[in-house]
Amino acid sequence: MLKVRTAAGRLAVEGNACRRGLSYAQEEVLNPRRVLTTTVPVVGGKRPVVPVRSVAPIPKESIPQALSELRQLFVRAPVKVHQVIAQSVAGTGIAVVATWPVLAIEAEEEVQREKEAG
Amino acid sequence: MxxxxxxxxxxxxxxxxxxxxxxxxxxxxxxxxxxxxxxxxxxxxxxxxxxxxxxxxxxxxxxxxxxxxxxxxxxxxxxxxxxxxxxxxxxxxxxxxxxxxxxxxxxxxxxxRTRGMLGIAGTRPAGIMTAGTAQRLVNIYGLMPGKRVAILGSGDIGMIMARRLAWEGAQVVGVFEIMPYLCGLRRNYVQCLLDCGIPLHLSHTVIRVNGAKRLSSITVAPVDERLRPQAARAFEVEADTLLLSVGxxxxxxxxxxxxxxxxxxxxxxxxxxxxxxxxxxxxxxxxxxxxxxxxxxxxxxxxxxxxxxxxxxxxxxxPGGKRLRIRPDANVRAVVPQLLVLPDVLEQGASLLLRAGCHHEGPCSLELVDAEKEQVLASKELPYARPAEMIHWWIPPRAARHLDRASQLLARIRVGR
The missing domain is CATH 3.50.50.60 (FAD/NAD(P)-binding domain)
Known part of the structure; x- marks a missing residue:
């Protein structure tokens, strides 16, 4: 079990099994961050929504703001994996990208050919 | 192939x-x-x-x-x-x-596992589904399954959906787990339930679902050590949706x-x-x-x-050569693989995945025992044993040599010294 003690503004971590555990414990106490994942509506796609993620963890307290910003968005199909959906969320400078492709309804075969061509 | x-x-x-x-x-x-x-x-x-x-x-x-x-x-x-x-x-x-x-x-x-496998009493309203069904509705079809959601079972998908639905604006009233311990991963408890302020009720289960066309409430009861619901202490929780994350x-x-x-x-x-x-x-x-x-x-x-x-x-x-059977014994629910191909194991070692059959927050030792001679042939110290967390045991070729003596092995977890 990971334990963190705080005394006089300093952190003492014990019980970590590796160095990652140490940095995780420090960050979890001082500046907890999470990778944000949600979905964004797609217009003209084979699917109504596309899953998205923040490319890096964002501060935990920014999550509600980021979610409400993403709720205003929609994207037009086709959507490619790792296509940028928002350049920055909640003023963090961290981008949000798609994590799964969504083909367009009409141009479906064309996109398929494009994908095969690389 | x-x-x-x-x-x-x-x-x-x-x-x-x-x-x-x-x-x-x-x-x-x-x-x-x-x-x-x-x-x-x-x-x-x-x-x-x-x-x-x-x-x-x-x-x-x-x-x-x-x-x-x-x-x-x-x-x-x-x-x-x-x-x-x-x-x-x-x-x-x-x-x-x-x-x-x-x-x-x-x-x-x-x-x-579905509602039918749990035998929960009550009506047959809409709004009761597995956590994975809700996950598909929200993440693939962009549909919300409900507004006020209760979750039965502390499996990983249930906890992940608790956060997902809370983020999408639903009110998640709580996760009810019949066992006295969490059934999913620790990190999901922290990042899904604690982060979103969703209460976890251990040793509680749903004994009845209420509502005509749509679920209107669930009846929750605490359970005793033998997991029997205490109907006298039951209470009602308002919910239009019940997600099942029960295995x-x-x-x-x-x-x-x-x-x-x-x-x-x-x-x-x-x-x-x-x-x-x-x-x-x-x-x-x-x-x-x-x-x-x-x-x-x-x-x-x-x-x-x-x-x-x-x-x-x-x-x-x-493959030819000896095959050694491993059977789960004290405090071990399951072992995979169940058969070790001995020539392979002597050359490359063995990788075992085990499910604990007990919940123990403290050091314990995992042992492979010769089933006939009751002799410990290999062992590994564990910081704790939790049924929710799979135990990985890598036995290197050198340690695997000792296994050759047995004709059948038992996998055990010894708690305390």
Whole structure:
């Protein structure tokens, strides 16, 4: 079990099994961050929504703001994996990208050919 | 060779087998590959294999992108397997397919337990569904299953959906778990329930669902040490939606049909350290064998199955030499593989995955015991034993030498000294 003690503004971590555990414990106490994942509506796609993620963890307290910003968005199909959906969320400078492709309804075969061509 | 199922186990098996020189056909009944991964939009995948935090779709995408020269049939359902290994499948596009193969990998995964398997009293209103169904509705179809949600069971998908629905504006009233401990991963408790302020009620269960057309409330009761609900202390919780996250069951209809031996503890086929079932040439990997905690471990098992299946398909036969059976004993619920192929293990070591049958927050030791002589042949110290967290035990070749003495092994967890 990971334990963190705080005394006089300093952190003492014990019980970590590796160095990652140490940095995780420090960050979890001082500046907890999470990778944000949600979905964004797609217009003209084979699917109504596309899953998205923040490319890096964002501060935990920014999550509600980021979610409400993403709720205003929609994207037009086709959507490619790792296509940028928002350049920055909640003023963090961290981008949000798609994590799964969504083909367009009409141009479906064309996109398929494009994908095969690389 | 043929791989049945295009989730993490099947993708890894197909990829590994192709790399090993086999010609592979991959069959999946869904329109797209990836199994459950495309709907698991949360992060936490790939930490083990890729040393980075990927979402489920990204993790699936990597495997699909590197698949290579695999013949893929999607929307194709396998309905029978004949001895001598002819696989029968059907699809709208191809009609009925009969594929003869030299080796087969079963990678059908698992399915969720449903309300009918729990026997909860009450009406039959809309709004009761498995956590995975809700996950599909929200993440694939963009639909919200309800406004005021209760969750029965502290499995991982339930906790992940608690956060997902809270983020989408639903009120998540609580997670009710019949056991006195958490059934999913610690990190999901912290990042899904604590982060969103969703209460977890241990030793509580749902004893009744109420409502005519739509669920209106659930009746919750605490349980005693023997998990019996205390109806006198029951209370009502208003909810229009009840998600069930109460366990997964390996999907083994095809496995049974070809006559492979099943392990009652895992509800999956008995496999050797080569992931071969009791039917020669038929291999299995992933959640069809036993339910894993992490997709990474499923992929690793798929690779093992794929490599050995390819070796079999390219002219091999089942290995000779001694096979050592491992049976779960005190405080161990299940062990995979159930059979060690001894010549392999002496050369390459053995990788065991075990499920604890007890919950103990403190040091304990995991032991492999000679079943006849009651002699400890290998052991490993554990910081704790939690049924929710799979135990990984790597036994290096040098330590595996001692196992040769036994004719059967028992796996035990000894608590306290």
């Amino acid at each position: 043929v791989v049945i199922g295009g989730g993490p186990a099947g993708l890894a098996a197909a990829h590994a087998a192709t790399e090993a020189g086999a010609r592979v056909t991959l069959l999946d009944r869904h329109p797209e590959l990836g199994g459950v991964l495309p709907q698991c939009i949360h992060p936490g995948f790939g930490l083990k294999l890729y040393k980075e935090e990927l979402t489920g779709p990204e993790y699936a995408w990597r495997w699909i992108a590197q698949l290579g020269e695999v013949q893929v049939f999607v929307e194709t359902m396998v309905f029978a397997i004949e001895p001598g290994l002819r696989v029968w499948a059907s699809s709208a596009e191809q009609g009925v397919l009969a594929i003869d193969c030299r080796a087969l990998v079963l990678a059908m995964g698992c399915r969720e 997964l069951i390996p999907e083994n209809e095809l496995t049974l049909a070809i006559g492979a031996e099943l392990d009652p503890a895992t509800r999956g086929p008995v496999v050797t350290s080569r992931m071969e079932t009791s039917v020669p040439g038929v291999f299995a990997a992933g959640n069809v064998v036993h339910v894993h905690d992490l997709a990474d471990d499923v992929s690793i098992a798929g690779q093992t199955a794929g490599q050995w299946a390819a070796a079999y398909a390219c002219g091999g036969s089942s």
